Every structure is written in C-alpha cells, then in structure tokens.
Amino acid sequence: xxxxxxxxxxxxxxxxxxxxxxxxxxxxxxxxxxxxxxxxxxxxxxxxxxxxxxxxxxxxxxxxxxxxxxxxxxxxxxxxxxxxxxxxxxxxxxxxxxxxxxxxxxxxxxxxxxxxxxxxxxxxxxxxxxxx
Amino acid sequence: xxxxxxxxxxxxxxxxxxxxxxxxxxxxxxxxxxxxxxxxxxxxxxxxxxxxxxxxxxxxxxxxxxxxxxxxxxxxxxxxxxxxxxxxxxxxxxxxxxxxxxxxxxxxxxxxxxxxxxxxxxxxxxxxxxxx
Amino acid sequence: xxxxxxxxxxxxxxxxxxxxxxxxxxxxxxxxxxxxxxxxxxxxxxxxxxxxxxxxxxxxxxxxxxxxxxxxxxxxxxxxxxxxxxxxxxxxxxxxxxxxxxxxxxxxxxxxxxxxxxxxxxxxxxxxxxxx
Amino acid sequence: xxxxxxxxxxxxxxxxxxxxxxxxxxxxxxxxxxxxxxxxxxxxxxxxxxxxxxxxxxxxxxxxxxxxxxxxxxxxxxxxxxxxxxxxxxxxxxxxxxxxxxxxxxxxxxxxxxxxxxxxxxxxxxxxxxxx
Amino acid sequence: xxxxxxxxxxxxxxxxxxxxxxxxxxxxxxxxxxxxxxxxxxxxxxxxxxxxxxxxxxxxxxxxxxxxxxxxxxxxxxxxxxxxxxxxxxxxxxxxxxxxxxxxxxxxxxxxxxxxxxxxxxxxxxxxxxxx
Amino acid sequence: xxxxxxxxxxxxxxxxxxxxxxxxxxxxxxxxxxxxxxxxxxxxxxxxxxxxxxxxxxxxxxxxxxxxxxxxxxxxxxxxxxxxxxxxxxxxxxxxxxxxxxxxxxxxxxxxxxxxxxxxxxxxxxxxxxxx
Numbered sequence: 001x002x003x004x005x006x007x008x009x010x011x012x013x014x015x016x017x018x019x020x021x022x023x024x025x026x027x028x029x030x031x032x033x034x035x036x037x038x039x040x041x042x043x044x045x046x047x048x049x050x051x052x053x054x055x056x057x058x059x060x061x062x063x064x065x066x067x068x069x070x071x072x073x074x075x076x077x078x079x080x081x082x083x084x085x086x087x088x089x090x091x092x093x094x095x096x097x098x099x100x101x102x103x104x105x106x107x108x109x110x111x112x113x114x115x116x117x118x119x120x121x122x123x124x125x126x127x128x129x130x131x132x
Numbered sequence: 133x134x135x136x137x138x139x140x141x142x143x144x145x146x147x148x149x150x151x152x153x154x155x156x157x158x159x160x161x162x163x164x165x166x167x168x169x170x171x172x173x174x175x176x177x178x179x180x181x182x183x184x185x186x187x188x189x190x191x192x193x194x195x196x197x198x199x200x201x202x203x204x205x206x207x208x209x210x211x212x213x214x215x216x217x218x219x220x221x222x223x224x225x226x227x228x229x230x231x232x233x234x235x236x237x238x239x240x241x242x243x244x245x246x247x248x249x250x251x252x253x254x255x256x257x258x259x260x261x262x263x264x
Numbered sequence: 265x266x267x268x269x270x271x272x273x274x275x276x277x278x279x280x281x282x283x284x285x286x287x288x289x290x291x292x293x294x295x296x297x298x299x300x301x302x303x304x305x306x307x308x309x310x311x312x313x314x315x316x317x318x319x320x321x322x323x324x325x326x327x328x329x330x331x332x333x334x335x336x337x338x339x340x341x342x343x344x345x346x347x348x349x350x351x352x353x354x355x356x357x358x359x360x361x362x363x364x365x366x367x368x369x370x371x372x373x374x375x376x377x378x379x380x381x382x383x384x385x386x387x388x389x390x391x392x393x394x395x396x
Numbered sequence: 397x398x399x400x401x402x403x404x405x406x407x408x409x410x411x412x413x414x415x416x417x418x419x420x421x422x423x424x425x426x427x428x429x430x431x432x433x434x435x436x437x438x439x440x441x442x443x444x445x446x447x448x449x450x451x452x453x454x455x456x457x458x459x460x461x462x463x464x465x466x467x468x469x470x471x472x473x474x475x476x477x478x479x480x481x482x483x484x485x486x487x488x489x490x491x492x493x494x495x496x497x498x499x500x501x502x503x504x505x506x507x508x509x510x511x512x513x514x515x516x517x518x519x520x521x522x523x524x525x526x527x528x
Numbered sequence: 529x530x531x532x533x534x535x536x537x538x539x540x541x542x543x544x545x546x547x548x549x550x551x552x553x554x555x556x557x558x559x560x561x562x563x564x565x566x567x568x569x570x571x572x573x574x575x576x577x578x579x580x581x582x583x584x585x586x587x588x589x590x591x592x593x594x595x596x597x598x599x600x601x602x603x604x605x606x607x608x609x610x611x612x613x614x615x616x617x618x619x620x621x622x623x624x625x626x627x628x629x630x631x632x633x634x635x636x637x638x639x640x641x642x643x644x645x646x647x648x649x650x651x652x653x654x655x656x657x658x659x660x
Numbered sequence: 661x662x663x664x665x666x667x668x669x670x671x672x673x674x675x676x677x678x679x680x681x682x683x684x685x686x687x688x689x690x691x692x693x694x695x696x697x698x699x700x701x702x703x704x705x706x707x708x709x710x711x712x713x714x715x716x717x718x719x720x721x722x723x724x725x726x727x728x729x730x731x732x733x734x735x736x737x738x739x740x741x742x743x744x745x746x747x748x749x750x751x752x753x754x755x756x757x758x759x760x761x762x763x764x765x766x767x768x769x770x771x772x773x774x775x776x777x778x779x780x781x782x783x784x785x786x787x788x789x790x791x792x
Contacts, residue, residue, distance in 0.1 A: 001526075002481045007519040009385045013277035013293035013334070018178045020237070022185055023332040029277035029293010033386050046414045047477035052520060053418055068287040070277070081179035085134045105416070121273045122297050122782060123139040124184060130133075141781045145673035145689035145730070150442045152501070154449055155728040161673035161689010165782050200683040202673070213443035217398045253669045254650060254693050255403040256448060262397075265790075266745045271783040282574045284633070286581055310678045311741035316784060317682055345575035349530045369680070386518060387535040388580060394529075405649045409541035409557035409598070419596040425541035425557010429650050464551040466541070517537045518561050546706045548765070550713055609707035613662045651667040652712060658661075 003115075004049040005037040006056045010067035014082045021081075027072070032087065032118040034063060036095055038104075039113035051105040058098045062091055084118045088128035092116040096132055135247075136181040137169040138188045142199035146214045153213075159204070164219065164250040166195060168227055170236075171245035183237040190230045194223055216250045220260035224248040228264055267379075268313040269301040270320045274331035278346045285345075291336070296351065296382040298327060300359055302368075303377035315369040322362045326355055348382045352392035356380040360396055399511075400445040401433040402452045406463035410478045417477075423468070428483065428514040430459060432491055434500075435509035447501040454494045458487055480514045484524035488512040492528055531643075532577040533565040534584045538595035542610045549609075555600070560615065560646040562591060564623055566632075567641035579633040586626045590619055612646045616656035620644040624660055663775075664709040665697040666716045670727035674742045681741075687732070692747065692778040694723060696755055698764075699773035711765040718758045722751055744778045748788035752776040756792055 013029040036059045038050045071082045080086070092114050099108045115129035145161040168191045170182045203214045212218070224246050231240045247261035277293040300323045302314045335346045344350070356378050363372045379393035409425040432455045434446045467478045476482070488510050495504045511525035541557040564587045566578045599610045608614070620642050627636045643657035673689040696719045698710045731742045740746070752774050759768045775789035 002485070002522070002524050004481055004522045005520065007386065009387070011288075011292050011294050011385070013291050016178075020178050020180070020183045020185075020239075024275075026332050027277050027334045027337075028275050028332045029295075029334075030275050031293075031295040031385050043479075043481060046412075046416050046479075047482050048416070048479045049481050049522065051416045053416075056519075068290050068292040070291045070293075073291075083175075083178075083180045085136055085175060085181050086179050089134070107416075121275070121295050122271065123273070124137065124188075126134070126136045126181065128134050139782065141783070143684075143688050143690050143781070145687050148442075152442050152444070152447045152449075152503075156671075158728050159673050159730045160671050160728040161691075161730075162671050163689075163691040163781050200686050200688045202687045202689075205687075215439075215442075215444045217400055217439060217445050218443050221398070253671070253691050254667065255452075255669070256401065258398070258400045258445065260398050266749070266786070266788050268745055268786045269784065280574075284574050284576070284579045284581075284635075307743075307745060310676075310680050310743075311746050312680070312743045313745050313786065315680050317680075320784075347571075347574075347576045349532055349571060349577050350575050353530070371680075388533065388584075390530070390532045390577065392530050403650065405651070407552075407556050407558050407649070409555050420539075422596050423541050423598045423601075424539050424596040425559075425598075426539050427557075427559040427649050464554050464556045466555040466557075469555075517539070517559050518535065519537070544706075548706050548708070548711045548713075548767075611703075611706075611708045613664055613703060613709050614707050617662070652665065652716075654662070654664045654709065656662050 001039055001041055002043060002049050003037050003039045004052060004055065005035050006052060006059055007033060007035050008059050008063045009033045010063045012067060012069055012071050014071040016081050016083070018081065030120050032084065032120055034059065034091060035117040036091065037115040038111050040111050044107035044110055046107065050108050050111065054105050058095065058103055062094045084120050084126035085128060088116045088118045088126050092128045092130055096130065099132055133171055133173055134175060134181050135169050135171045136184060136187065137167050138184060138191055139165060139167050140191050140195045141165045142195045144198060144201055144203050146203040148213045148215070150213065162252050164216065164252055166191065166223060167249040168223065169247040170243050172242050173244060176239035176242055178239065182240050182243065186236050190227065190235055194226045216252045216258035217260060220248045220250045220258050224260045224262055228262065231264055265303055265305055266307060266313050267301050267303045268316060268319065269299050270316060270323055271297060271299050272323050272327045273297045274327045276330060276333055276335050278335040280345050280347070282345065294384050296348065296384055298323065298355060299381040300355065301379040302375050304375050308371035308374055310371065314372050314375065318367070318369050322359065322367055326358045348384050348390035349392060352380045352382045352390050356392050356394055360394065363396055397435055397437055398439060398445050399433050399435045400448060400451065401431050402448060402455055403429065403431050404455050404459045405429045406459045408462060408465055408467050410467040412477050412479070414477065426516050428480065428516055430455065430487060431513040432487065433511040434507050436506050437508060440503035440506055442503065446504050446507065450499070450501050454491065454499055458490045480516045480522035481524060484512045484514045484522050488524045488526055492526065495528055529567055529569055530571060530577050531565050531567045532580060532583065533563050534580060534587055535561060535563050536587050536591045537561045538591045540594060540597055540599050542599040544609050544611070546609065558648050560612065560648055562587065562619060563645040564619065565643040566639050568638050569640060572635035572638055574635065578636050578639065582631070582633050586623065586631055590622045612648050612654035613656060616644045616646045616654050620656050620658055624658065627660055661699055661701055662703060662709050663697050663699045664712060664715065665695050666712060666719055667693060667695050668719050668723045669693045670723045672726060672729055672731050674731040676741050676743070678741065690780050692744065692780055694719065694751060695777040696751065697775040698771050700770050701772060704767035704770055706767065710768050710771065714764050718755065718763055722754045744780050744786035745788060748776045748778045748786050752788045752790055756790065759792055
C-alpha cells in the first residue's frame with residue numbers, strides 16, 4: 001500500500017459541553033496542525049498516489065473554511081462537541097468528497113483510503129481513517 | 133476508525149544480555165518518549181474517543197511506575213531484556229488493564245485497540261499494538 | 265553561558281484589532297506551545313541552572329492562569345492585541361517575577377536572563393528575551 | 397504486532413515528466429528523511445524485533461547507494477518518475493531483500509512486514525508498506 | 529528583544545567544488561526547510577514584530593525564486609559553492625531588502641535584525657544572522 | 661554571524677546527589693540528543709563554516725566516549741552531578757579542543773564560538789555556549 005501525506009493547519013475557538021471536558025467547557029481555542037493522508041494500492045500512470053499540488057490546495061481550501069472562526073457560532077456544528085477526533089472526521093469526509101468529485105484530479109479516483117490527523121499540542125493528537 | 137494519542141516520557145537505566153546488543157550490554161540508560169494511542173470505530177456520547185484528561189493521568193501513573201529506576205533491579209523484569217519494543221508492550225498491556233478496570237472512564241469500555249510507541253532517540257523508535 | 269529550557273502549552277481564544285490582522289480580526293483561537301529558557305553564566309552548587317522541577321511547576325502555574333480562556337474577556341488584556349510576541353513577554357515577565365520572589369528556589373537568584381518562545385503552528389513562532 | 401523504526405536520509409537531484417508535476421518538471425532536488433519500519437507479531441529470542449544495529453547499517457548502505465546522485469542519470473531509473481512514493485517502494489524492496497538474504501541477521505527471518513516513509517519537507521511525506 | 533519566525537522550504541539541485549565536500553562534489557540535491565526570524569527591541573503600534581502575513585508572503589516569493597532549480601545553472605551563483613550557510617545569507621539579505629523597501633509593511637522599518645536557518649536534514653542545519 | 665549545527669546522541673545511566681533532584685537521586689538514565697553548533701563571522705575559502713563531515717565525525721567520536729556507560733562509574737565524573745547543562749559544557753569543551761588541535765580541519769581555526777544543546781526529553785533541554 002502507498003500513501004502520500006500533506007500538512008496544513010487551522011486556528012479556531014470553541015467550547016465543549018459535558019463534565020468530562022473540565023476547564024475546556026469554557027470558550028477557548030486551538031491550533032490544529034492537520035495531516036491528510038491519501039492511500040492506494042498501486043501508483044497511477046505518473047507514478048504517484050495523488051497530484052500533491054492539488055491535494056495541498058484542496059486541503060488548504062477545506063482548512064480555510066474552518067479556520068479563524070468560533071466553531072460554536074457555525075450553524076453546521078450547532079450543539080456538537082467539535083472535539084479533535086470529530087474534526088478529523090469532518091476534514092477526512094470533505095477530502096473524500098473532493099476525491100469523488102474529481103477535484104483531486106482524475107487519477108485520484110484510484111484512491112482507496114483517507115486518514116486525517118489533527119495535532120492539538122505537542123502532547124496530544126487525534127485521527128480518523130476511512131475507506132473511499 | 134478513530135484514535136486519540138497522548139505523550140509522556142520515562143527516564144531509566146538498564147543493560148541487555150546477548151551479543152547482538154554490542155555496547156548496550158553495559159549498563160546505560162534511555163529517555164523513552166511514550167506515545168499512547170487509543171482506538172475505537174465510533175465516538176462516544178460526548179463525541180470523543182476517550183477522556184483525554186484521564187488517559188493522560190493514567191499514562192502518567194504508568195510512566196511514574198517505571199521512570200527514575202534501574203530496570204535491571206526491578207523484580208518484575210529479572211532476567212528480561214527490557215528492549216524498547218518490549219517496554220512498549222508493557223505499557224500497552226497496563227493501559228489495557230486501565231481500560232478494562234474502568235480507570236479510563238465508563239466510555240473507554242468502547243475502546244477496541246491500543247498502540248504504544250517509545251522513541252529512544254531522534255533516529256529510532258519501537259511500537260506495540262494490540263486489541264482490547 | 266548556560267541555559268535550561270522547559271516546555272508546556274496553553275489553549276486560548278482571542279481576536280485582534282487592526283486591518284493588518286486580516287481574518288484573525290474575528291474570534292478564533294490558538295494552541296501555543298511554550299518554551300521557557302533560563303540563563304546564567306555559571307552553574308549553582310548543585311551543578312544546575314535551575315531546579316527543573318520547580319521551573320516546570322511555575323511555568324505550568326502561569327500557563328494555567330492563561331489557558332482555557334477567551335483572552336478578549338480577561339480584564340488585564342482589555343483593549344490589547346494578545347499577539348504571540350506579546351504573550352511571550354507576558355509569560356517571560358511572570359517567570360522573572362517567580363525568579364525574584366524565590367519561587368524558583370534560592371539558587372535561581374543567580375539567573376541572569378529569561379527567554380520565552382510561543383509556537384503558534386508548525387510554521388510560525390515568536391519569542392521575547394529579557395534580563396533579570 | 398511489534399515494530400521497530402530507524403531513520404536515515406538521502407540527498408538527490410531529479411526531475412519529473414508529466415504536466416501534473418508543474419515546476420518539478422525542471423531539474424531540482426530533495427532531502428528525503430527515510431524512516432524504515434520492521435514488523436513482526438512476536439519478539440525473537442533476544443526480546444527484539446530486529447538487530448537495530450544491523451538494521452541501521454543496512455538502511456545506511458541502501459541510502460548510500462542512492463544519495464549524492466542525479467537520479468535522472470541512473471540507468472535503473474531511466475524513464476521513471478522517481479517520486480517520493482516510488483522511492484519509498486525502492487527502499488522497502490531492497491530492505492526486504494536484505495531480510496531474506498540474512499543481512500539483517502538470522503532472527504530477522506521472523507519479520508512479516510516492512511514500511512518505509514520518505515519525508516520530502518516539513519509539509520509532505522510518502523510511504524510504502526509491504527509484506528515479507 | 530522580540531522576534532517572530534516563519535517557515536517555508538525550497539527544493540534544489542546543486543554540486544560543490546572542493547575536496548572537502550567528498551561525494552557532494554557530484555550533482556545532488558536538497559530540501560531546505562527555511563526559518564526566517566525578524567527581530568526588534570519594541571513592538572509596533574499593533575503590538576506585533578511584523579505583519580506575519582506579509583512576512584510569509586515575502587519569504588514565499590524569495591523561496592519561489594530559488595526553488596525547483598539546479599543552482600549550478602543560475603548565473604548569479606556561477607562559480608559559487610551554494611552551501612547551506614551561504615544560502616542562509618542569500619535569503620537573509622533578500623529579506624533585509626524587502627524590509628528596507630517597505631514590502632514587509634511600514635511597521636517593519638522598526639526591525640533591527642534578521643536571522644535565517646536552513647535545515648538540510650534531520651541532523652544538520654545552518655544559520656546566518658545580520659543587523660538591519 | 662554564520663553557524664552550522666550537527667546532531668548526534670548518547671544513551672547513559674547516572675544518578676544525582678542533592679535533595680533538589682528528587683526521584684532523580686536514584687540511578688536512572690537518559691537519551692541526550694546532542695546538537696553541536698559551530699560559529700564564525702565569515703565563511704572560509706570553500707564558502708563554509710566547517711567541514712560538516714569532519715564536524716559530524718568528531719562529534720560522533722566524543723559521543724562514543726560518553727555513550728553506553730554509567731557516568732557514576734567514570735573516574736572523570738567522580739563526585740560530580742552530570743546534569744544536562746554540565747554535560748553540554750563537557751561536549752562543547754571537547755569540541756573546542758578538536759577545533760584547536762586541527763581535528764576539524766585547517767579552516768576550522770576561523771571558528772569563534774561553539775554551542776551545545778542536549779535534549780533530555782520532548783519537554784526539557786539545556787545548552788552551553790562558549791567562545792573559541
């Protein structure tokens with residue numbers, strides 16, 4: 001199995017509901033360094049997994065749609081705990097949509113999996129991995 | 133599949149038996165930066181993999197039980213080569229016990245896997261991964 | 265010149281005033297990985313720069329007084345752009361106070377300088393350095 | 397499952413054919429930081445995955461056979477796009493050969509998988525994983 | 529003293545003249561991860577060292593003028609060993625020009641120093657630091 | 661000012677005397693990732709700070725003379741707390757000796773400073789800097 005990973009980041013504010021979150025129930029924020037991994041069993045005709053330029057651009061577009069916001073005020077996340085693991089899935093699912101729509105290039109239709117890791121600090125990170 | 137990882141570290145002395153270890157047969161030591169990963173296919177009711185506060189605390193407790201020791205003098209490791217890969221399993225198994233006993237919280241009973249990576253330097257690390 | 269550095273982190277929400285900040289004028293957030301460096305020309309009687317346990321504790325206390333907050337709502341920062349470089353100075357000045365008050369131990373009175381670096385992402389960080 | 401990883405690097409020049417590569421169609425170069433991972437379900441008689449000294453040496457030999465070259469001029473890569481993902485496979489396959497020939501030690505015959513990751517920058521890397 | 533650092537990278541081919549360079553006398557290549565640091569004793573009216581957006585853009589422009597090239601073929605480097613330390617100075621001097629010309633914003637005229645570090649691998653890097 | 665840094669590491673056992681060290685008074689150990697920085701105001705005739713091959717070799721030799729040992733048993737460190745900051749000075753002074761003896765090459769006589777940083781974990785490191 002082959003994979004290619006590109007890195008970007010988002011900076012957001014949010015808060016959590018539930019005693020388990022302790023002080024993070026208050027409005028705070030995070031930088032999430034975002035690693036997006038694209039997987040496939042064989043390389044394409046250009047000998048690559050995905051057009052890395054397009055992959056970076058599409059990831060940057062998705063990050064731009066989340067960054068510099070208070071996620072508590074975004075309608076799509078109303079009443080949702082936007083945990084690191086949950087946001088990893090949000091980004092992975094959006095990238096999957098980009099792969100299926102052709103925004104990652106024609107060759108990207110050979111992708112079989114996507115994984116996204118969000119680093120919230122030097123001592124904690126979370127991932128979500130899915131099939132395509 | 134979702135995962136959450138937390139990082140801690142231990143500082144220990146030890147020696148190895150066996151020609152394969154070369155100069156590491158002599159008493160020496162290591163800092164192991166410890167990454168503990170918790171996995172599950174679906175998030176819990178709070179939209180998380182595990183209570184990250186509890187996960188960090190339990191990992192810290194386990195690290196505390198190993199750190200600032202000469203492992204050659206610990207009865208539980210008598211006659212055992214405490215290699216990086218072996219210690220990864222020791223920590224993973226102890227975390228599995230914490231998950232099963234409820235020390236990681238009730239939600240943690242939905243965990244299906246644990247992986248532990250120990251970084252022994254900037255150029256070498258080892259992992260152990262198991263089911264729950 | 266000798267130095268010792270310890271690392272911690274804070275997670276905060278804030279916004280900025282001024283066109284120069286572009287999208288960061290909106291409420292957003294950041295994880296700041298905080299590196300605090302203590303300097304002195306000669307080691308103390310224990311052959312160290314500072315009691316690293318106390319230095320870590322005091323840095324953790326300072327980080328705790330800033331983390332999991334919306335800095336826009338903190339009276340001490342009213343009308344202030346809490347930029348990364350500004351927050352580096354806030355933390356450095358508080359550590360300087362700890363050194364002078366004896367909270368870092370008696371030996372810490374030999375410290376001659378403090379530097380603090382805040383990493384806001386994998387591609388940007390800021391520092392402030394001062395004398396004691 | 398256990399694994400051990402060792403890190404080395406290569407510095408090469410190359411160019412790519414195909415519009416998808418944009419400016420990388422011109423002769424340029426890269427440092428690839430190479431992580432080689434060895435996997436097996438059980439440890440050997442010495443309580444290790446592989447003799448880490450031998451693993452590092454063999455990886456270094458393979459890196460030496462690729463580094464400080466213009467890959468466009470190497471007969472074995474004639475007409476091939478030596479992408480990061482492709483080079484990950486080249487190194488993984490050579491390590492697999494070393495495992496099978498006994499160059500990684502007798503114990504290494506218990507290895508069941510090899511994965512190689514090449515980091516081309518702080519924001520992009522690629523991997524190839526195979527069975528033994 | 530305050531500072532802000534932004535990171536980018538270049539990927540180039542080159543070769544060196546002189547026995548001291550050993551195998552690096554052959555055409556090879558490198559990824560240089562570039563850290564550009566801007567320094568000043570006091571913050572500007574916006575409470576910052578430099579407009580970090582502009583600083584990143586200008587660094588990206590400079591990196592773009594060097595990247596995806598064989599430096600041996602660039603007239604400006606004819607007969608010059610484009611060592612890591614030399615390239616750090618090239619980038620620092622170009623950034624100094626940007627600061628002086630106003631391309632980093634009006635506030636950047638308060639900058640008093642620039643430092644540039646180029647990381648050529650996980651085990652080697654070089655820096656150049658100058659006044660403004 | 662120019663600088664070049666190379667990285668290596670040592671793995672040692674040791675213990676400390678003094679209440680300030682808490683649990684580290686017991687025999688334990690550490691991996692120290694060692695960064696050695698060489699400084700000079702102008703580049704040499706080859707356009708470099710130092711022959712990086714020789715610098716790496718000499719640092720490796722020095723690391724080899726310290727690594728895989730219990731420092732408590734080394735005569736030269738009898739009765740000495742081999743703290744991270746102290747060991748940074750030991751390595752810096754030995755590198756200074758190499759520079760002066762010509763072991764770093766004739767060009768290295770133009771070096772004006774050496775700094776050594778020892779990373780003891782992901783959250784703590786220490787440095788020593790001196791003139792030549």
